Amino acid sequence: MLRGVLLDLGGVVYDGETVIPGSAEAVGRLRAYGLAVRFISNTTRSPRAALVRQLAAFGIVVAEHELVTPAGAARDWLLRNRRSPHLVVHPKLRPEFDGVSFEGAPAVVVGDAGDTFDYAMLNAAFRQLMEGAAFIALANNRMFKDRDGLPSMDAGAFVAALEFASGVKAEVIGKPAPAFFHAALAEMGCTAQEVSMVGDDAESDVAGALRAELGCALLVRTGKYRAGDETRFSPKPSAVVADLAEAVDHILSKVG
Structure with a gap:
């Protein structure tokens, strides 16, 4: 049973200073369904407080404990x-x-x-x-x-x-280290098989999550994605989708 979702930030929720269309609404849909949502990012240029402010500007209200970062x-x-x-x-x-x-x-x-x-x-x-x-x-x-x-x-x-x-x-310390994913799972109170990952990095986000034994890992074709990324690393993505909005459609179709 799916209980939670891990989301990468850069390339999935936003690109630079611009929110990716439909991302804020997609996060809202996950929360409205009752799923735990955590943002698991390898960003090492900004402290968590700055990320909280950036997401708020995009219409996504996040508590600092919902951000899992390498720092x-x-x-x-x-x-x-x-x-x-x-x-x-x-x-x-x-x-x-x-x-x-x-x-x-x-x-x-x-x-x-x-x-x-x-x-x-x-x-x-x-x-x-x-x-x-x-x-x-x-x-x-x-x-x-x-x-x-x-x-x-x-x-x-x-x-x-x-x-x-x-x-x-x-x-x-960060992705793709299994311990990094497991720390996010522990904070959520979920087992690996109860959580899906959504990322734009086929190596660190997707293959890393699957090696950490998460139940599902989706690769979005936004951010750093390049054609053919889904074939370059193993394990392969559970699915490849256009963006976070389509990823949420896929996730909810499996639990609804």
């Missing part, structure tokens, strides 16, 4: 493992790590630092890794659809560069 997962990891962060993240994301007392050995935490990525930043992180620091990747995505509508490199390339140089393998 929150990383903060929990640092506290649990008594590590102090060496942050390689976008300046806008740094407040997510404020107000928490960290102690212990360092952990390099890498996200999408955008235009602030430079050699000095990466080399400082490399040196920390060479001294024995742990290595946490907030996400390992290859690319994303930028605000100009064109593809841009995501954090995965920089994570790979540090792995190559240091010989240290990063622990990925």
Whole structure:
């Protein structure tokens, strides 16, 4: 029995500063049906409070606990493992790590630092890794659809560069790590088979969700989707749909 739905944000609900037509109404339909909805995003440029404001501007009211992000997962990891962060993240994301007392050995935490990525930043992180620091990747995505509508490199390339140089393998906190999906399920109070995922990334969103044993994972042809993505990664999507509105039609047709 379906009890909840996980939704990616960028490329599914909105593109840059523009809501994808029908998305707000689609979220409303899921909630009206009584399904639990959580937004599970690999975005590492904005804190949760900024995402809440952005969604509200699109007519989607979301509480912070309904947003599952890698920064929150990383903060929990640092506290649990008594590590102090060496942050390689976008300046806008740094407040997510404020107000928490960290102690212990360092952990390099890498996200999408955008235009602030430079050699000095990466080399400082490399040196920390060479001294024995742990290595946490907030996400390992290859690319994303930028605000100009064109593809841009995501954090995965920089994570790979540090792995190559240091010989240290990063622990990925965000999608497609099964633990990230499972944290969202635990917050919802649902089992994996009771939840469907909707995303525009066939690798991280869809294949990741299915490897985490979610009951269903739908790939939308919006955002970063490119023709043939559904055949490039395994497991394959449960279905490929035009957009979030069609995804909700599909989901509700299965439970109605």
